[in-house]
Structures are given as C-alpha cells and as structure tokens.
Amino acid sequence: MEKNGHILTISGVTKTFDGVRALDDVSFSIRSGDIKALIGPNGAGKTTLLNAVSGLNPPTNGSVLLEGRDVVGLRTDQIASLGMSRTFQLIRLFTINNATVLDNVLLGAHMHLKPTLFGTIFLRRKIKRQEREITQKAMDLLKLVGLEKDAHAFPGELSFGNQRLLELARALMTDPKMLLLDEPASGLNDTEVEEFTRLLMTIKQQGITILIVEHNMKLVMNIADDIVVLDFGRKLAEGPPSAICANPDVIQAYLGVQSTECGVPL
Amino acid sequence: MNTLKRYWWLILLAAIAVYPVIGKPSPYRSGLLIFAGIYIILAVGLDLLMGYTGQISVGHAAFFAVGAYTSGILTAKYGFSPSAAMGVGVVFSATLAFLTGRPVLALKEYYLAMATLAFNEIVVTLIIGFEGLTGGASGLRDIPPFTIFGFSLLNHLHYYYFVWTVVVLVIASALAVVRSPFGRALIAIHSDEQAARSFGVNCAKYKTRAYMLAAVYASIAGSLFAHYMGFIAPDDFGILTSINLLVMLFLGGIGTIFGPALGALFLKLLPEITYQFQDYELLINGIILIVVLVFFPRGLFGIFTALRNKIVPRMGK
Incomplete structure (x- = not known):
C-alpha cells in the first residue's frame, strides 16, 4: 500500500x-x-x-x-x-436456522472475533460483552444502508435491492x-x-x-x-x-x- | 407472560426434579428416564453437527461406543475410577474426532453419509475383533456402577438425578454454542460454505470443532450408559443406533436443540404407551412417526412452539 x-x-x-x-x-x-x-x-x-x-x-x-x-x-x-471483503453477483445470504438480517451482518465480524469452543462455553460474560459491542456496530451499518427496521426480519423477506444492500452491510462489517x-x-x-x-x-x-x-x-x-x-x-x-x-x-x-x-x- | 415464554424450560426442569418424589417410580420407570436422558445427550450433540453445521453423520453411535468401551474397559479391567475413565473417554473421543474430522468432513452429502456409516462399522468391527480387551461379540461384563467422590450411584434415583444433571449441562452448553458467534459461523457453513469462507470462516476447522463437541457429548453418554448397564455389547452401538438418533432428530425438529431432545424423550418413552398393542407395537410406532413427519415437518418441537405461541400472546418480533 x-x-x-x-x-x-x-x-x-x-x-x-x-x-x-x-x-x-x-x-x-x-x-x-x-x-x-x-x-x-x-x-x-x-x-x-x-x-x-x-x-x-x-x-x-x-x-x-x-x-x-x-x-x-x-x-x-x-x-x-x-x-478483503466482497459481495456476490448472485446474492448469497445466510438463511438456515432462521438466521436474521442482523445475524448476517454479525457474521461479518467473525474474522475479528475468531470464536473458540472453549471461550464460547466457559467465558460467557466476555462473549456477551463482545456480542453487545458488535450488535451496536451491526445496527449502525444497517442504518447506513437503510435496513435498520428490518434487522430482525429474515433475508428472504427483503426486496432484491435490499438483499444487495444487506450483502454490502455484511461486507462492511469486516472492516x-x-x-x-x-x-x-x-x-x-x-x-x-x-x-x-x-x-x-x-x-x-x-x-x-x-x-x-x-x-x-x-x-x-x-x-x-x-x-x-x-x-x-x-x-x-x-x-x-x-x-x-x-x-x-x-x-x-x-x-x-x-x-x-x-x-x-x- | 413473556417471562413464561422465555423460561418455560424451568417448568420442565422442575418436573424432572420432582417427578421421582411425587411419582415414586419403580426402578424400571426411572431406568426408562435414565435411557431417555442418555439418548438426549447423544441427540443434542448430533443436532449441533447436523442441524446447525449441516454435516450429516450416519455413524454417531461410534463415539457412543468409544465412550462406553473406554469407561467399561478401564474400570472393569484396570481399576480406574468411573469418573476418571469417563474423562479418558472424553479425551480419547475428542482426539479421534479431531484426527478423523478433517478428511471425513471434507466430503459432502452422500459421500459424507457413507464415510460416517463406514466409521461406525469400523469401530464396531474393531470392538468385536479385539476380543481380549473388549469381550468381543459376547460383550463386556462386570462394569462397576458410577461413583463420584467415593459415593456410589447404585441407587436408581441417585443415578437418575446424576444423568439428568448431565443432560441439563449438555443442553445449556449446546445452547451457549448455538447462540454465539461460534454458532453463527456453524450456521453460515450450513447455509453456504463458500460465502462463509469469504467472511473469514475457516470451514474445515469449525466443522471439526462441531464434530469434536458432538463426539465428546456422545462419549459422556457412552460412559453413563456403560456404568448404568454394567454390561455392554457391540449391538448397542451399531448402525441401527445411529439411524435411531437420526429419527429422533427429525421427529423432534432438527436444528433447534430442544427438538432432538424432545424427539429422544418421545421415542424412548413411546413403547411405554404402545406396548399394550402387543403384536402391533412396531406398527403403531411407525404410524406415529409417519404422521408426525408428514403433517408436522418441523417436528414435535414445531408443534410445541406453535401451541406455546397460541397460548402465550405473540410478542413483537
């Protein structure tokens, strides 16, 4: 660079x-x-x-x-x-197990959290605090793309254009x-x-x-x-x-x- | 009312706790509930792997066998304490899952199903083959009852409480996993592996971790089973057991943790109701399964949540 x-x-x-x-x-x-x-x-x-x-x-x-x-x-x-983050030509959002719009954006934080099995089971307070922080950030990004009202909807309920915006928010979540x-x-x-x-x-x-x-x-x-x-x-x-x-x-x-x-x- | 909606499981917990006091069950009855508890532990683990991570296993009973035989052999032949033997079983199962996880989970769909099926068959064949150690096809006997801190759990009710405490811990830890960033990664893998990778998820690693956790649960269930039975044989851990676990998952509602637990409980207690049909018992069992699966694709837990939402007014999404 x-x-x-x-x-x-x-x-x-x-x-x-x-x-x-x-x-x-x-x-x-x-x-x-x-x-x-x-x-x-x-x-x-x-x-x-x-x-x-x-x-x-x-x-x-x-x-x-x-x-x-x-x-x-x-x-x-x-x-x-x-x-390096990306969006897809054919929309590829996570939809299994009732994953919500917010869940999709939150996954974007994965590479910064790198959650471990041990931490997930035994360090619950740390996970909860992290979760609050990244949820705040995810909501800010959803606001940026204009989807904050749909945070708890399922991706399939969004219009095509909004699904593209959701992919963008998810990509931005990775910083x-x-x-x-x-x-x-x-x-x-x-x-x-x-x-x-x-x-x-x-x-x-x-x-x-x-x-x-x-x-x-x-x-x-x-x-x-x-x-x-x-x-x-x-x-x-x-x-x-x-x-x-x-x-x-x-x-x-x-x-x-x-x-x-x-x-x-x- | 929302409190009721969030903490309904506390009622269930209380029911489990007071049942022996009020119901004064016979050893046979409490034995049924002990078996149900053991199968719940197995089903919840398999749900993490299948319902959440999307990786099918038609050989989950293999790890059930590893736990049971490690416990059985170490206590009956080498004088280990049952809790130490259970610990060794857990470490052994986790290691085995770690070593086999990567190559096996690199496969997909039918191929993965075949590989896990073969894994189950290999484990059973090894148990039968190493007769000197495992007792072979005629089984391993003289496994002592479980003891904690020198306190023997010979009494059915004591063991009932012990097993159900483990069940609660397993469900609580499984829920902690699925409602966390870790669980989100598993769901992402299930949805779209390539997309998950594009967001930094090391799919091979996370699949293996889910496999290891499911193996650990199964191993614990195996130890609990061995010390309760006192006698184990390869038949208890064959492919039929693995298939039964799959039925529990789909019957209860896959990918919900509570669903497979409910499925295991239901399938283990169902014979109690249908035994009176005698010759038609299996037929009735089959019909009930088909009816649930055809008319309630989200399983028993789907029926339960639908009812709960009817009784308790819907809260805002």
Missing part, C-alpha cells in the same frame, strides 16, 4: 478451465482509496477475476499482491482476514481495506441506483478501496476513478473514464457506437 500507493497489484493473472483461457495474462493495480471499475461484455472474465483475487477460485498463474503480500495460494478465509463488488447494481431501479451511488461515495470517503464489476455505465462513469476493460479474458484497455469512453477498441467491443452513458458529465 505504501509502495506506489497501490493497495492491490495483479500481475500476469491467467486462469484456464479445461484448456479454455478465461483470464489471459491480466495485469493492473489499484491505488489505495480509489474506486476502480472492471467492465466488459458478458463472459469476459470479470467474475473469474474477482474469484481469483478473493481466493474462491485461485488463478492458474500470476500473482495478486494485497498490500505487497502475494495472496495466491492462501485460503479464501485467510485472504478475507487480510482485509475491509478493500471491497470487491460483483454487479451490485444489477436489478436495482433508477432511484435505488442513485442511492447506491451515494452510498459508495460514503464508503470511499471512509478510505475503503473498491473494485467494482458493473454493467450500469452511468453508475460506473459517476463513481470510477479508473476503469479496466476486459474482453475475452484479456485486458483491452485501462485508464480514467474519459479516456475509456473515447477509446475506439472499447467502443467496438463493449460500449457500442450509440453509447449515451459516456455523455454523462464527469
């Missing part, structure tokens, strides 16, 4: 599935505190890249440096504990240095997208670096400091939004000639 101010540096990342190159020698870095957008057509390898970075599906080749430390080969939970968001605005209506944009700016102001995969170009153009374009698993272009909009290769492969989103004042 100190070095060049880059929190995340991806170099030469390649991922093959049965000989198919889903990612082909992708390299880029993210400055600490930035919002970087990852765009490209469907099947370009965006989610594959997020999974490679977060360890859910490690890359075949290449390195992923988080604050200068190579995290390739670490388990997903270890990478998460280093300060991440870096947030990976996989199409967080898909399925949201225009008003919700606007609210979501404001929310992301608030998160950015807290110093959290964001790597966002998103198809909503209006959102991307509004918030991104920097954009990477993937196409067929390769990096097609990288640069600030204005340069990406003007890039003929990007227009050809993804944005289309009639692109209006890029007309949004930057």
Whole structure:
C-alpha cells in the first residue's frame, strides 16, 4: 500500500478451465482509496477475476499482491482476514436456522472475533460483552444502508435491492481495506441506483478501496476513478473514464457506437 | 407472560426434579428416564453437527461406543475410577474426532453419509475383533456402577438425578454454542460454505470443532450408559443406533436443540404407551412417526412452539 500507493497489484493473472483461457495474462493495480471499475461484455472474465483475487477460485498463474503480500495460494478465509471483503453477483445470504438480517451482518465480524469452543462455553460474560459491542456496530451499518427496521426480519423477506444492500452491510462489517463488488447494481431501479451511488461515495470517503464489476455505465462513469476493460479474458484497455469512453477498441467491443452513458458529465 | 415464554424450560426442569418424589417410580420407570436422558445427550450433540453445521453423520453411535468401551474397559479391567475413565473417554473421543474430522468432513452429502456409516462399522468391527480387551461379540461384563467422590450411584434415583444433571449441562452448553458467534459461523457453513469462507470462516476447522463437541457429548453418554448397564455389547452401538438418533432428530425438529431432545424423550418413552398393542407395537410406532413427519415437518418441537405461541400472546418480533 505504501509502495506506489497501490493497495492491490495483479500481475500476469491467467486462469484456464479445461484448456479454455478465461483470464489471459491480466495485469493492473489499484491505488489505495480509489474506486476502480472492471467492465466488459458478458463472459469476459470479470467474475473469474474477482474469484481469483478473493481466493474462491485461485488463478492458474500470476500473482495478486494485497498490500505487497502475494495472496495466491492462501485460503479464501485467510485472504478475507487480510482485509478483503466482497459481495456476490448472485446474492448469497445466510438463511438456515432462521438466521436474521442482523445475524448476517454479525457474521461479518467473525474474522475479528475468531470464536473458540472453549471461550464460547466457559467465558460467557466476555462473549456477551463482545456480542453487545458488535450488535451496536451491526445496527449502525444497517442504518447506513437503510435496513435498520428490518434487522430482525429474515433475508428472504427483503426486496432484491435490499438483499444487495444487506450483502454490502455484511461486507462492511469486516472492516475491509478493500471491497470487491460483483454487479451490485444489477436489478436495482433508477432511484435505488442513485442511492447506491451515494452510498459508495460514503464508503470511499471512509478510505475503503473498491473494485467494482458493473454493467450500469452511468453508475460506473459517476463513481470510477479508473476503469479496466476486459474482453475475452484479456485486458483491452485501462485508464480514467474519459479516456475509456473515447477509446475506439472499447467502443467496438463493449460500449457500442450509440453509447449515451459516456455523455454523462464527469 | 413473556417471562413464561422465555423460561418455560424451568417448568420442565422442575418436573424432572420432582417427578421421582411425587411419582415414586419403580426402578424400571426411572431406568426408562435414565435411557431417555442418555439418548438426549447423544441427540443434542448430533443436532449441533447436523442441524446447525449441516454435516450429516450416519455413524454417531461410534463415539457412543468409544465412550462406553473406554469407561467399561478401564474400570472393569484396570481399576480406574468411573469418573476418571469417563474423562479418558472424553479425551480419547475428542482426539479421534479431531484426527478423523478433517478428511471425513471434507466430503459432502452422500459421500459424507457413507464415510460416517463406514466409521461406525469400523469401530464396531474393531470392538468385536479385539476380543481380549473388549469381550468381543459376547460383550463386556462386570462394569462397576458410577461413583463420584467415593459415593456410589447404585441407587436408581441417585443415578437418575446424576444423568439428568448431565443432560441439563449438555443442553445449556449446546445452547451457549448455538447462540454465539461460534454458532453463527456453524450456521453460515450450513447455509453456504463458500460465502462463509469469504467472511473469514475457516470451514474445515469449525466443522471439526462441531464434530469434536458432538463426539465428546456422545462419549459422556457412552460412559453413563456403560456404568448404568454394567454390561455392554457391540449391538448397542451399531448402525441401527445411529439411524435411531437420526429419527429422533427429525421427529423432534432438527436444528433447534430442544427438538432432538424432545424427539429422544418421545421415542424412548413411546413403547411405554404402545406396548399394550402387543403384536402391533412396531406398527403403531411407525404410524406415529409417519404422521408426525408428514403433517408436522418441523417436528414435535414445531408443534410445541406453535401451541406455546397460541397460548402465550405473540410478542413483537
């Protein structure tokens, strides 16, 4: 992070599935505190890249440096504990055993509590005190995303958009240095997208670096400091939004000639 | 009224405590309740593993056997005190669960079911094979009754109170586990292992811990069983016992702690009501099981909570 101010540096990342190159020698870095957008057509390898970075599906080749430390080969939970948190393209909330909205957010504190069996059974007072503290924090986060009234509801009772916000609150509960968001605005209506944009700016102001995969170009153009374009698993272009909009290769492969989103004042 | 809703189990506890005083049960009756208590301990442990962590075990009786035989062998053949033997059994079971947990729990669904089934079968085969130590297929005899601080629990009622004290401690500790950050991690693993990992949960470790705790409970139940019976045989710990435990879980309401406890109590006391049907006893038992499972998928505890919510006005969620 100190070095060049880059929190995340991806170099030469390649991922093959049965000989198919889903990612082909992708390299880029993210400055600490930035919002970087990852765009490209469907099947370009965006989610594959997020999974490679977060360890859910490690890359075949290449390195992923988080604050200068190579995290390739670490388990997903270890990478998460280093300060990388994420949301999922297809919502993945915890719903078994009547887990509530609040329970989902509270799980985000797991990596800081690392509860042991001994402590859980024999140090009840310590656990209860911890629980009060993190519940307070979880309620604050639910308030931030506007779900404090639904704290005791079940995730399945929330609207689609609210489930996405709940995933965001759960990710923030981990106190991440870096947030990976996989199409967080898909399925949201225009008003919700606007609210979501404001929310992301608030998160950015807290110093959290964001790597966002998103198809909503209006959102991307509004918030991104920097954009990477993937196409067929390769990096097609990288640069600030204005340069990406003007890039003929990007227009050809993804944005289309009639692109209006890029007309949004930057 | 909310107090009643929160502390209803105190009534149950009081009932357990005063029953011998008021009911003056025969040794046979108190024996039934002792068995029920032992099975509650087993079922609650299995519920932690299956109902909360989502890891099926079709071989939970293996740890029941380990506890019973460790206690039996150490007291009958090596002169250990029963409480020391129980302690050794607990350590041994926990170690065995720790060593087998990672490879076994890396499997999923049917494969996990097969592996745990095989584990049960291996343990029983070893018991039969090491005849010199375990008495083999004809069983291990002359296991002394339980003693604490030199006080022998030969009397049925004393043992009844002892076993039910352990039951209360087991349920209390299981509830402490599930209503805690630890329990939340288990539920997360049950819901979505990959997502749980993404939030820092070391799934292999937590699954193994749940397995170890379930094994410890089962081992304690095994020791309690061995010292009560005085004689144990491999038949008590076979796959049929494991399957019976699964029935208790689903009958009572899996993933609720109280449900499996209720299921164990019900299934152990049911023959008391159905024995009068003589030849039709098994048939009636089967029908009752099917009716509960078909019409009350949340089990006996589901019926109980529904009734409780009817009687006690609903409090705000």
